[in-house]
Amino acid sequence: MLDEYLVMLEEAKKRDHRKIGKEMELFMFSERVGKGLPIWLPKGTDMRLRLENFLKRIQAQYGYQQVITPHIGHKQLYVTSGHYAKYGKDSFQPIHTPDEGEEYMLKPMNCPHHCEIYARKPHSYKDLPIRLAEFGTVYRYEQSGELHGLTRVRSFTQDDAHIFCRPDQVKGEFLRVMDIILTVFRTFNFENYDAQISLRHKTDRAKYIGSDENWERAERAIIEACEEKGLKARIEYGEAAFYGPKLDFMVKDAIGRSWQLGTIQVDYNLPERFNLEYTGTDNEKHRPVMIHRAPFGSMERFVAVLIEHTAGHFPLWLTPTQVAILPISEKFVGYANQLKQEFYLNDVRATVDDRSEKIGRKIRDAEISHIPYLLIVGEKETAEGTVSVRRQGQGDQGSMTKEDFIRKIQQEVADMLKNA
Amino acid sequence: MIKITFPDGAVKEYNAGITAQEIAESISPRLAKEVLACSVNEEVRELNYPIYEDATLKLHKWEDDEAKHAFWHTSAHLLAEALQELYPGIQFGIGPAIENGFYYDVLLPEGQVIKEGDFDTISNKMTELARLGEPLVKKQIAKQDALDFFKEHGQTLKLELINELADGTISTYTQGPFTDLCRGPHLVSTEAIKAVKVTAVSAAFWRGDAKRETLTRVYGISFPKK
Numbered sequence: 001m002l003d004e005y006l007v008m009l010e011e012a013k014k015r016d017h018r019k020i021g022k023e024m025e026l027f028m029f030s031e032r033v034g035k036g037l038p039i040w041l042p043k044g045t046d047m048r049l050r051l052e053n054f055l056k057r058i059q060a061q062y063g064y065q066q067v068i069t070p071h072i073g074h075k076q077l078y079v080t081s082g083h084y085a086k087y088g089k090d091s092f093q094p095i096h097t098p099d100e101g102e103e104y105m106l107k108p109m110n111c112p113h114h115c116e117i118y119a120r121k122p123h124s125y126k127d128l129p130i131r132l133a134e135f136g137t138v139y140r141y142e143q144s145g146e147l148h149g150l151t152r153v154r155s156f157t158q159d160d161a162h163i164f165c166r167p168d169q170v171k172g173e174f175l176r177v178m179d180i181i182l183t184v185f186r187t188f189n190f191e192n193y194d195a196q197i198s199l200r201h202k203t204d205r206a207k208y209i210g211s212d213e214n215w216e217r218a219e220r221a222i223i224e225a226c227e228e229k230g231l232k233a234r235i236e237y238g239e240a241a242f243y244g245p246k247l248d249f250m251v252k253d254a255i256g257r258s259w260q261l262g263t264i265q266v267d268y269n270l271p272e273r274f275n276l277e278y279t280g281t282d283n284e285k286h287r288p289v290m291i292h293r294a295p296f297g298s299m300e301r302f303v304a305v306l307i308e309h310t311a312g313h314f315p316l317w318l319t320p321t322q323v324a325i326l327p328i329s330e331k332f333v334g335y336a337n338q339l340k341q342e343f344y345l346n347d348v349r350a351t352v353d354d355r356s357e358k359i360g361r362k363i364r365d366a367e368i369s370h371i372p373y374l375l376i377v378g379e380k381e382t383a384e385g386t387v388s389v390r391r392q393g394q395g396d397q398g399s400m401t402k403e404d405f406i407r408k409i410q411q412e413v414a415d416m417l418k419n420a
Numbered sequence: 421m422i423k424i425t426f427p428d429g430a431v432k433e434y435n436a437g438i439t440a441q442e443i444a445e446s447i448s449p450r451l452a453k454e455v456l457a458c459s460v461n462e463e464v465r466e467l468n469y470p471i472y473e474d475a476t477l478k479l480h481k482w483e484d485d486e487a488k489h490a491f492w493h494t495s496a497h498l499l500a501e502a503l504q505e506l507y508p509g510i511q512f513g514i515g516p517a518i519e520n521g522f523y524y525d526v527l528l529p530e531g532q533v534i535k536e537g538d539f540d541t542i543s544n545k546m547t548e549l550a551r552l553g554e555p556l557v558k559k560q561i562a563k564q565d566a567l568d569f570f571k572e573h574g575q576t577l578k579l580e581l582i583n584e585l586a587d588g589t590i591s592t593y594t595q596g597p598f599t600d601l602c603r604g605p606h607l608v609s610t611e612a613i614k615a616v617k618v619t620a621v622s623a624a625f626w627r628g629d630a631k632r633e634t635l636t637r638v639y640g641i642s643f644p645k646k
Contacts (some may be wrong), residue, residue, distance in 0.1 A: 001643035002615035009619065143628065203464070 010411045011255045012044050017307035019147040024312055024370065026303070027150065036147040037156035038300055044319035048299050052135050054187075055159055055295065058180055059084070063134040066159055069113035073138060075371040080273055081112040082209060086242060088216075092141045092154075110136035111267075111292060114162040115274040118288075123278040128288060129165035129173055135299070136160045152305040157299045163291040164276065166326040167217070171220055172266060174225040174247075177227055181262040181295045182229075183419050190261075190308070191292070192252035195231050197222050199245050201238035209243050214268035218289075222266065226366075243269040253309040261302065265292040312370045313392070323350035324366035325387075328359050328378040335382040339375070339402055346406045350375075367392060373409070423474040434471075441467040441608070444479055455479045456487040456607060456644070464490065464605045466558070492517035494556060494607040495546075495616060495642040499524050501598035502545040503638070507532055512600070513577045513626055513635050521641035525624050527577065527633060534636055539618040542638070544618045553611030554595040559606060563587035564602065572584055573599075577626060616642040 014018075021027050026044030033039060040048060056066065078084040087108065092394050094103035107113065114132045123130070135159045146152055148414065163173050185193060199219050200208055208215065222245055226233040227396055233247070240246060248266035250258045267290040270276075277285045296302035306314065323343060327336040336352045343350045351371070353362045367375050374390040380399075381387055387405050389397040400408070421433045424443065427610075434443065440458035442452045444467070458465055459478040464486045471477070480487035487501040496515035499522065503510055507528055517523030528534065534542070561569070563582065570578040578601050582590065592600045595610060607613075626632040 001644045002617060002641070003646065005643070006617065007643055143627070145625065145630075 003167055008255050009035075010256075012165050012308070015255070015308045015311045016149075016199075017304040020307050020312045021150070021304075026307075026320075031075075034154070035144050036049075036142060036152070037155055038150055038155070039054075040109060042301070046320045047314070047318055048303060049169070051296070051299065051302070053158070055184070056133075058183060059131075059133055059161065062131070062176055062180060063129070064131040067106075067114070067117060067132050067134050069117075069134060069136065071107060071139070072104045073107050075105050077112045077116075078105050078108075079264050081115075081270060082243070082273055083108060083112070090236055101158070105137035105383070108138050108140050110134055110138060110158065111162060111270055111290070112162045112274070117276060117277060118162075118164050118276055123164075123288075125166055125278055125280050125286075128278060129163050129169055131161060131163045133159075136348070144207055150300040153300055156250060156301070158294050159296045159299065159302075160292070160294055163293070164271070164278075164288045165291065165304055166280075166286070168276070169287055170218070170266065170291070171221045171225050173291055174221060175229065176264075177293045177295075178229055178231070178247075179265050180293075184262070184295045185249075185251065187417065188309075190251045191308075193261075194250055195226060195233040196248045196250060197226065197233045197235045197245070198239035198241070198248065199235060199237050200240050202236070206241050208240065210269040211271070215245065218266035218268060222247050222264075224308075226255065241265060242244065243267050250303070251309075253305065254311070255308075259305045261297050261305065262295045263293060263297060265317060266290075267292060291342075313372075314370070316372050316409070317416045319349075319372060321349055321351050321369070322409060323348060323373045323375060324362075324369070324371040325350055325352045325375045325377060326359060326362040326366065327352070328376065330356065332377050332379075332382050336377050338389065339367075339377070341365035342402060343406065346410070348409050363390070375405070422471060424471070425474075425476045427476075427478050436472050437470045439468050439470055440477060440479060443477065451479065451481075454481045456479060456482060456612060457484075457488060457490040457605060466490075466556070466605055466608050468608045481490070481642045483562045490605050490607055491612065491644065492522040492642060493500070493605070493615055495525050495640060496522040497556070497593065497595060497598065497600055497602070498546050498550055498608070498610050498613060498616070498642075499542070499618070499638060500526075500600060500642050501549055501595060504598055505549075506542065506545060509574070511575055511577050514581075515600075519617065521639060522556045523637050523639045525626070525634055525635040525637050527626075534621050534638060536621070539621075543616060543640075544616045546613075546618075546640075547598055550613040550616065552596065553609050556593050556595045556606045558591055558593050558606075560591050563590055566590050566592070569599070570601065580627075612644050612646055613642050615646045616640060 025041050027041055028039050030039060086395045091108055092106045094105055096103060117132055135157050137155060139155050142152055142154055165173050200215060244265050244267040246263060248260050249262040251261050252258055270290050271287050276288055278288050280286045324338050325336045327333045334352045340352050363374060372392050376388040386399050386401050388399050391397050422436050423431050423433055425431050444455045448627055457480045458467055461475045466506045500512055500515055503526060509529035511527040513525035567579060581601060591603060592599050593606055618638060618640045622637045624637040625636050626635050
């Protein structure tokens with residue numbers, strides 16, 4: 001057991017996302033900008049936007065609408081949400097303006113803004129569920145000693161969404177969100193996962209906001225939804241957030257470590273505090289239920305986990321550079337650049353190694369950079385319009401026309417994303 | 421006689437004062453060997469905790485988080501015992517079990533540091549002490565007595581912790597020459613700790629306060645099998 005653990009520790013060091021993130025030029029930190037504030041470099045940004053688009057496409061199918069809200073909100077917004085009372089002291093402190101008495105907070109969560117969107121106009125039971133999604137950047141102050149790479153930061157972007165629904169729709173919405181999360185896991189080959197249902201502490205309940213009745217209902221809905229999905233879920237008493245019970249998905253990575261990724265949280269509290277309503281079939285005003293969910297958790301954290309799970313060998317559809325074109329000598333750089341351009345027009349991301357290095361060196365360097373496909377081009381290839389293909393970890397794949405290669409990549413990517 | 425209800429719903433009767441260890445032995449010798457901790461009425465307890473009333477009982481083997489937690493908590497005490505021997509005059513902060521292993525925050529005597537090169541020495545000392553199979557003995561202690569005891573032993577950091585506790589709720593655990601302020605739960609002895617290694621060292625502020633002393637945080641991992 002100890003030996004296996006030590007091997008795992010060694011492997012973990014090699015996969016440290018901070019190390020790989022730096023080597024692959026995905027993100028950086030700057031003392032001058034400030035600790036815990038990740039800066040995404042072009043290649044990392046490319047990946048992140050691709051991840052966002054991936055999720056946006058899935059969510060559109062499930063009836064989500066994207067919104068965009070400001071990074072700050074009046075302190076009063078967070079007094080209303082109850083967040084200020086609970087966390088104000090440990091947060092970034094209010095921002096003052098030249099106007100006396102005006103105080104804003106950096107938003108620590110997106111929910112209050114979304115509540116305002118819901119409250120914009122009256123709703124009928126027929127309008128529900130309303131699903132608002134936002135890749136919302138939030139800011140939470142963490143002690144500098146607690147900061148760690150992308151997994152504990154002071155600014156992060158959640159793949160956030162809030163569902164406003166009728167009480168009778170809670171379980172259905174829960175099941176639909178679980179489908180989204182499981183689709184994400186399938187696409188990334190996260191096969192090893194389990195779930196945790198976080199309920200209130202059995203006896204010490206002072207810190208929980210909201211009525212007992214609502215809590216009972218929500219806790220039951222989560223347990224039933226898990227049973228129906230056949231999801232093996234562990235129940236943890238005392239782990240619920242102060243405003244509601246939740247369901248967390250813990251994924252086991254390639255070296256056996258557990259990471260909390262997707263989260264689904266029922267919230268009976270915010271609709272109370274923001275006085276959200278809808279008109280029921282009885283023509284009376286009712287309180288909608290709010291469900292918060294984040295399949296990735298946050299872009300930062302998800303990318304960190306992905307890096308450590310794949311050790312930088314990202315799936316073909318996601319990796320910043322899919323193809324390295326390696327001309328054997330200067331003479332073939334022209335053809336190589338032509339290929340790169342043609343690939344670009346067909347959504348295949350390539351780079352050309354036009355250095356005057358030996359081909360063996362180019363191959364090695366491309367492999368170290370985790371680029372999945374290597375195309376060797378020389379006399380024959382330039383004359384015939386073909387490429388000589390090598391696949392990382394699978395060796396020589398033979399020669400093919402550039403058109404066939406493009407089709408091959410596109411098909412491979414399409415197959416990987418067929419669930420989305 | 422008391423009624424013990426097991427997780428599968430089975431109910432068995434035993435003499436009052438029975439311990440989870442004895443119950444495990446009555447079920448199977450294999451189980452008795454593998455069990456590390458127990459939950460009596462949903463509260464984690466040592467295997468030698470006497471049960472006097474009807475209760476639910478869950479026996480925890482290594483696979484259970486509760487077992488790992490108690491195992492690594494005891495390992496933290498083992499680490500402290502080793503450090504106390506290797507660095508006389510050392511002061512102890514807090515030493516909890518964590519998700520994967522344990523750590524102990526310590527204030528080393530003037531001029532002393534713990535570096536990576538020292539890990540093996542500490543690990544070996546821990547292995548040596550674990551083999552002694554010293555039992556962990558829990559004692560309830562009055563607040564003033566606790567203050568006197570730890571003051572006598574030069575443990576000023578512990579005094580701060582004791583001052584925040586209510587009289588009547590304070591307990592200590594002793595194994596061999598080492599006594600710690602602790603609520604438990606623990607293993608019944610260090611014998612189960614068959615493989616242990618110090619894995620890292622870092623710095624930490626006492627009470628997480630940047631204005632307080634900087635302590636040395638020694639991380640370790642341990643297992644019931646090599």
